[in-house]
Amino acid sequence: MNGARSDSSDSDGAHSNTGLSNTGLFNRARAVIPGGVNSPVRAFGSVGGTPYFVARASGPYVYDVEGNRYIDYVQSYGPTILGHAHPAVTEAVQTAAASGTSYGAPTHDEVRLAEEIAHRIDGLEMVRLVSSGTEATMTAIRIARGATGRDRIVKFAGNYHGHSDALLVAGGSGVAQQGLVGSAGVTAGAVADTVVAPYNVVPELDETVAAVVVEPVAANMGLVEPAPGFLEGLRQACDEVGALLMFDEVITGFRLCFGGATQWFGVTPDIWCFGKVIGGGLPMGAVGASAEIMSNLAPLGSVYQAGTLSGNPLATAAGLAVLEKLTPDSYGRLTDISARLQAGLTAAFDDAGVEACVPRVGPLLGLFFGSEPPTDFDSAKRICDNGMYQKFFAGMLIRGVAFAPGAYEAVFTSLAHTDVELDATIKACREVAEEMA
Numbered sequence: 289m290n291g292a293r294s295d296s297s298d299s300d301g302a303h304s305n306t307g308l309s310n311t312g313l314f315n316r317a318r319a320v321i322p323g324g325v326n327s328p329v330r331a332f333g334s335v336g337g338t339p340y341f342v343a344r345a346s347g348p349y350v351y352d353v354e355g356n357r358y359i360d361y362v363q364s365y366g367p368t369i370l371g372h373a374h375p376a377v378t379e380a381v382q383t384a385a386a387s388g389t390s391y392g393a394p395t396h397d398e399v400r401l402a403e404e405i406a407h408r409i410d411g412l413e414m415v416r417l418v419s420s421g422t423e424a425t426m427t428a429i430r431i432a433r434g435a436t437g438r439d440r441i442v443k444f445a446g447n448y449h450g451h452s453d454a455l456l457v458a459g460g461s462g463v464a465q466q467g468l469v470g471s472a473g474v475t476a477g478a479v480a481d482t483v484v485a486p487y488n489v490v491p492e493l494d495e496t497v498a499a500v501v502v503e504p505v506a507a508n509m510g511l512v513e514p515a516p517g518f519l520e521g522l523r524q525a526c527d528e529v530g531a532l533l534m535f536d537e538v539i540t541g542f543r544l545c546f547g548g549a550t551q552w553f554g555v556t557p558d559i560w561c562f563g564k565v566i567g568g569g570l571p572m573g574a575v576g577a578s579a580e581i582m583s584n585l586a587p588l589g590s591v592y593q594a595g596t597l598s599g600n601p602l603a604t605a606a607g608l609a610v611l612e613k614l615t616p617d618s619y620g621r622l623t624d625i626s627a628r629l630q631a632g633l634t635a636a637f638d639d640a641g642v643e644a645c646v647p648r649v650g651p652l653l654g655l656f657f658g659s660e661p662p663t664d665f666d667s668a669k670r671i672c673d674n675g676m677y678q679k680f681f682a683g684m685l686i687r688g689v690a691f692a693p694g695a696y697e698a699v700f701t702s703l704a705h706t707d708v709e710l711d712a713t714i715k716a717c718r719e720v721a722e723e724m725a
C-alpha cells in the first residue's frame with residue numbers, strides 16, 4: 289500500500305530522503321514497542337495495512353518518513369485545532385523550553401491557563417491542571433467520591449473517559465475497536481462501583497451514586513449527538529439524588545464552541561474535565577468545578593492528587609497560545625470548514641449510491657456507513673463493524689487523505705484546512721465512493 293502514496297509527495301520533498309520506510313520502521317517498532325505503537329488505534333489493527341510514520345506536520349498536512357503528504361483529519365484526535373505546528377504554538381513552546389522544561393514549583397502561565405479556562409465557563413471557578421485527559425477524569429471521580437461520600441459512578445456505553453480502571457468498561461474509541469468490553473488486568477473490585485447505562489437514556493439514580501459522567505457530545509463511537517432533553521434530564525436526575533454531574537469535555541472542551549458544552553447546550557454540570565485542545569498538542573488535562581467542590585482537593589481538602597509534571601511550562605505555554613487564538617469567531621470559521629466537508633462528503637456518497645451519513649454538531653464531525661446516524665453504542669457498533677469504513681479509509685489514504693484508522697473515531701478538522709484541502713478531500717471521496725458502490 290505504501291508505494292502508491294507517492295503521488296501526493298510534498299513539493300519540497302526534502303524529507304523524502306530520510307532512507308526510512310513505513311514498513312521498515314513498523315518492523316523495528318514491533319520489536320521494541322508492543323504492536324509497534326504507543327496507543328493501540330495507531331497500529332491500524334481494525335483497518336489493515338501499515339501505519340504511516342510521521343516525520344513532520346504543518347497546518348492541515350502530515351508528512352510521513354517516505355515523503356508522502358496527507359491531508360490530516362486525525363489532528364492528533366483533537367488537540368491541534370489551529371492545525372499542526374502553528375507558528376504561535378511553536379514559538380510559545382520554544383520560548384518556554386529555553387527557560388527550562390519543568391520546575392516542581394508554580395508558574396505565572398499556570399495561573400493564566402487556569403484563568404483562561406475559568407473565564408470561558410460560568411460556574412467553573414477553579415481548575416487543577418494535570419497531564420492527560422485520563423488523569424482529569426480519574427481525578428474528577430476521586431473528587432466526586434470525596435465530596436459526596438458515595439462510591440458509585442454511572443457512565444454511558446460507548447463514551448470514552450481515558451484508560452483508568454474504573455472507567456474503561458464499555459469504553460468507545462480504541463477499546464471498542466478491539467472488541468473488548470473493558471480490559472484484562474482490571475479487577476472486578478475496580479469496576480464494582482461503575483454502572484454502565486445506554487447513551488441517550490436518562491438512567492434511574494439513587495443516593496449511592498457519587499457522579500454521572502458523560503461525554504456531552506459522544507465523540508468516541510463516531511459522533512453521536514445527545515438526544516433533546518438527555519443532558520437536561522441528567523442534570524435533573526442528579527439533582528434529585530444529590531449526585532454530581534460530570535461533563536467529560538476532553539473533546540468538546542474548546543472544540544465545540546468558546547464556552548464548550550455548557551454554553552452550547554445550556555446545561556451546567558458540577559465537574560468538568562478537559563484535555564486535548566487545552567494543551568495545544570502537549571500533554572495536558574484539567575479538572576474544574578466550583579470553588580466549593582474543588583476545595584476537596586489537597587492541599588485544601590482530603591482528596592489527594594499530585595503530579596511531577598502537572599502544569600508543565602511547555603504544555604501551559606502551548607495551551608495558552610492555542611486558547612488565546614480561539615476567539616468566539618474562530619468557532620464560526622471551524623464550523624464553516626466542517627459544514628463544507630459534511631456537504632461535500634454527503635453529496636459524494638449520495639451520488640455514488642453509498643449509504644452513509646455525516647453527522648455534525650457545530651464544528652464536530654462524524655462519519656457512518658449506515659442510513660441513520662446512531663443514537664447509542666449498540667446502533668453505533670452495528671454500523672462501525674459493517675466493514676465499510678475500512679474500504680473508505682484505505683481508498684482515501686492512498687489518495688493522500690488521512691482519516692482516523694478506526695471507525696469509532698470522529699473526524700477532526702482544523703482552522704488550517706482551506707478550500708484547497710477540502711476540495712481535494714471531496715474529489716478523493718468521490719473516487720472512493722465509486723469504488724465502494
Ligand SMILES: *Cc1c(COP(=O)(O)O)cnc(C)c1O
Binds near residue numbers: 448449
Ligand atoms: C481522549 C479522551 C480522553 C482521554 O484523554 P487522554 O489525554 O488520551 O488520556 C478522555 N475523554 C475523552 C472524551 C476523550 O476523547
